[in-house]
Amino acid sequence: MQLFEELIEYPEAERLVLQSTPRLPVEEVSLGEVLGLALARDLTATTDSPPFDNSAVDGYAVRSGDAEVGRVFRVVDEAPAGRPARESVGEGEAIKIFTGGVIPDGADCVVMVENTSGWGETFELKKVPAPGSNLRAAGEDTRRGDIILPEGTEIGSPEVALAATQGYGALPVYRRPKMVVLSTGTELIEPGTRDLAPGEIFDSNSYALVAAAREAGAEARRLYAASDDVDTLRPAIEEALHTADVVVTSGGVSVGEKDLVKSTMLDLGVEQVFWGVKFKPGKPLFYGTRGETRLFGLPGNPVSAMVCFDLFVRPALMRMTGRTDRNRPRITVYFERQIVNKFGRLHAMRVGLERTERGWLAESVGAQGSGLVSSLTKADALALIGPASDGIPPGEPIEAIVLRQEKLL
Ligand code: AMP
């Protein structure tokens, strides 16, 4: 029988994971696929933006020196967006122009149509425009050669917009990690396929873990639920190893006779970094590497699987993509009641948060059983309750990892 040889502390486990996680190679990824990735080098402006002087309004391009209330102008051409005028603007002349149209030669301002008698072959000026009014100058947004986004920037929609204005069709980013999830357990049934027979449950972990990985910016897919025998498990893990940067299994990693994940991984040449963390929920967590691939054997209890994902796998995925700015915020909380930790290991307690004059009040979401999936939907944070067994007095400051950042707003 296999037993835990040596349990390590949570900070040590986190350190070992991050220390062995390199950034993924740099790749040019097309603009449509870069959301959530991080720039691997500074991005420079390839062109002045806007590239030419253009109109900010619909109206007439004129010479400001000619402008006088009541003066009638002759319209000699037009300059819609995308079609520069052929004519230039002479004295007493105007060119009809629309937003984004190129400012024609001779003109130094645009008068809004609202400040004229209206559209026509001639118009009368109702209000005098200042020189330069309603004109957007070339390069006023960005100038060619400027660094517009520094290396490490996480790409959101504004960054996509800015890169597109510069004609970038692809961006140099740290490649998106590929994660494969394999759930293990003979009792597991694919949700939506049929009713449960006695002893069976639906496989919730693999769907949850894929969803969590996508939230963290990874490309994730689930394999299938493998049953608890080596003949099924081994080819499944081999298949996962084939394509993944990160393999995540759920279940079968503790000390039971049917817990074959760790031994199968070791048989497949995985090097164990650690197995067993002084931590709740998730004591049996396994972490190993094979070549460039990282493998996490998460416990099967759904809460343990999700909390271990959040505390260990998510930071690793972030690290791979270079998104160091996306670690979960940590805050100090307090409890109104005395908190007891009978487990003798760090307890990441699921809590709700409430802002009070004294700071953040934490309240347990209720029973902390590792099978209580509904408790996850109620948790705003994980309060890190140290291994103290004799109780933490009310009001004592405690560190918490915020899961729902919107709570802090
Ligand atoms: P294990 O870690 O394999 O001993 O599983 C611990 C508990 O988690 C058992 O009650 C399993 O039935 C349950 N479990 C394991 N895998 C899953 C899964 N993919 N989805 C939901 N529950 C699971």
Ligand code: MG
């Ligand atoms: Mg199992």
